[in-house]
Amino acid sequence: MANFSPAFLDEVVARSDLVEIISRHVDLKKSGSNMMGLCPFHHEKSPSFSVSPDKQLYYCFGCGQGGGAFQFLIQHDGYSFPEAVEYLAEKAGMEVPQDRDRSPVAEAKQKQAYAMLAQAADAMGRALRSEEGSAARAYLQQRGMPTDIIRDYGLGYAPAGYGFMQKVFGNDARSNSQLEAVGLLFKGEHGYGDRFRDRLMFSIRDRRGRIVGFGGRVLGQGEPKYLNSPETDWFHKSDLLYGFSEHRDSIRKSKQLVVVEGYMDVLGMAVHGLKIALAPLGTAIGERQIREILRLCDSPVFSFDGDRAGRQAAWRALERMMPLLKSELRPRFLYLPEGEDPDSLLRREGKDAFQHRLDKESKPVLETWLMGLQLLAGHGADGRARMAKKADAMLATMTDTYLSQAWRQEVEQATGIVLQQARRRPQARASSQPSPTPAQPSAQARLNAVEERFLAALMQQSARFRDLPDEAISFFVDNEIISPLYSRAFSIIAEAEDDNTDIARQLAQEYPDSQTMISRWVNQATVQDIEFKSLLLDMEANDIRLRIKRGLSLVEAIPMQHRLREIQQEQRRLTEQLHETGA
Ligand SMILES: [Zn+2]
Structure with missing residues (x-):
């Protein structure tokens, strides 16, 4: 992770608006103190994706994705952490400090590459509109392409002959080698030459909408019909889909x-x-x-x-x-x-x-699949056997065991052959296979229902930390993940100069690995004061029982037992109160 100072990151987050960032992709509707919408990370029909404008944290109760502004840009838009910081900082009009983890040379090189590709696309767009682009324009017209599509998708023209790129960028050793690195020039026996010549050009963008390469269609005769940029540090064909950044939102x-x-x-x-x-x-x-x-x-x-x-x-x-x-x-x-x-x-x-x-x-x-198998296997008894064999092998690659069982039955019905795989390996495949849903981020603490709601109560309203009794400091001591967060919260409150300190936001900054968990707490149903009181009593009772179980002297144990009885009485009173208020 990059070496941005915590103060700088705080400032970036404070000046960013998570609701605005997320609203670009998700329709959010107010729901209590939070906003709800359909999760952009998994398919759902009713909203389980919540954003807390106060805490600037989001969480999906369906798939468990959560975090803050940086996280959203990383998880959703494919930014790297430094890129997300840079993007938000620049948007907020802040000066971005030099990132000491990345070599300045590599960083400058990357920036230059994107700028170069964008500039090349502009030049190709101009060429398309110019005299030499007339044949390409005629082709687009014949295919019914209006000008707004040509502009929005960054279509262009690479003129015939050599020297176009050098005319745009200059013909010196430095820019030639840079142009070669981004795949616009190739180096031949007689020096550098344009890779794309007399072609209709398609800009290919990454998830963030940056141009990372080009596809060129030949005009008239010639081979190959389509030519793409070569693989570069920025252009990985197998990772990209044409139209992704342009169509992502309308697809959703x-x-x-x-x-x-x-x-x-x-x-x-x-x-x-x-x-x-x-x-x-x-x-x-x-x-x-x-x-x-x-x-x-x-x-x-x-x-x-x-x-x-x-x-x-x-x-x-x-x-x-x-x-x-x-x-x-x-x-x-x-x-x-x-x-x-x-x-x-x-x-x-x-x-x-x-x-x-x-x-x-x-x-x-x-x-x-069934049609394909049949076509592949042919007819007759031999065909049915071949079909069963092939099906067996393919079913073995499936990770959803229910689905593979259902499919297996279909093949068995079609062929009349009982598949081998079913008998050989009836148990579920390891579920460690990558799934289409993004993986859960790190730090997952084991928490029971009371602990979960108790932490939610505290994170939702920082002031509640002030009301905790002294004994509360010992809660969660055995929980390796929660304990440091929890005790840090106490020190944040102690150091705070005013009442406006937001524990959740600060912890989310200081413990990036725990951000998902914190997001979950602040985005779940609001914990009302009366529930908080009850939770606090439950926490205290559990803590006492744990201490008694560990072995206490009689002198210590008697007041503890006494306190437990008190807690039970208080709990009863609270329950009555709840009934009275009709909750
Ligand atoms: Zn989700």
């Missing part, structure tokens, strides 16, 4: 996602108002990309060409998808008529007919 809102083959399909759909398409970058779709897709939408439609190559591609996607499938996910497969793609269909049939195809002609993943 519409709960619709279509995986298409190419850049023009993504744009063609956007032209018709369907900003829900993503495409891999010219390679077969991989596990990381499928994971990202399933995280974004629980019922994506994977579209493929109806020809043999398309069916093979669908099968490969299905194989990669098997380990990630869960019963609550409903991916579908759509085969398009031969020789058609989403773009051509939309232009010929219109939006409604295309939407009808997505809804009615796409097949559930199970059906696609």
